[in-house]
Amino acid sequence: QQQVKQSPQSLIVQKGGISIINCAYENTAFDYFPWYQQFPGKGPALLIAIRPDVSEKKEGRFTISFNKSAKQFSLHIMDSQPGDSATYFCAALQTGANNLFFGTGTRLTVIP
């Protein structure tokens, strides 16, 4: 059973455009939602994270939007650049638990 559902599976965006990746979850006990970025041949690296006490968090061109009632959160990449081309994973964690549940990933390609 997939604890975190992620879409789309792949995404192609023009340079300068906005990339949007969506995730949904069922477990209302989740209280920490990070996004990880993975380049080919590398391990994932933390990009940005949010807790459900806020509806939005912004770091540079990257923004997480969080909708607690809908149990959904999304990553927005503004002014997308070719260097943003990577696979993005959303994840969710319940405080006190050991396991970070990951989505299935979105392969983003930003074309010049």
Place this chain on the structure above:
Amino acid sequence: GAGVSQSPSNKVTEKGKDVELRCDPISGHTALYWYRQRLGQGLEFLIYFQGNSAPDKSGLPSDRFSAERTGESVSTLTIQRTQQEDSAVYLCASSLRRAGELFFGEGSRLTVL
């Protein structure tokens, strides 16, 4: 080292053989995780170590899989009698504390022929 180190980076083995994968976490990180990443799939939790506590083995897919870690040092993931469905990238991550930011290694790509 500066980051999480994994070896081997690539391993090709024949079905039925045993393999051992190694992870050297960031110094001082008490938490260590193993994840499996199949082609085009998300990260599948395998096992978690926290200091000298009993490991959380709830993600291990079968009794052919086992892992060890001594204290806060190196961990080894062992897969016995490998099967073709074991082919994947095995990622190790360490963290300063449970469920903190995970720092991943580059993974060990296992191919079972």
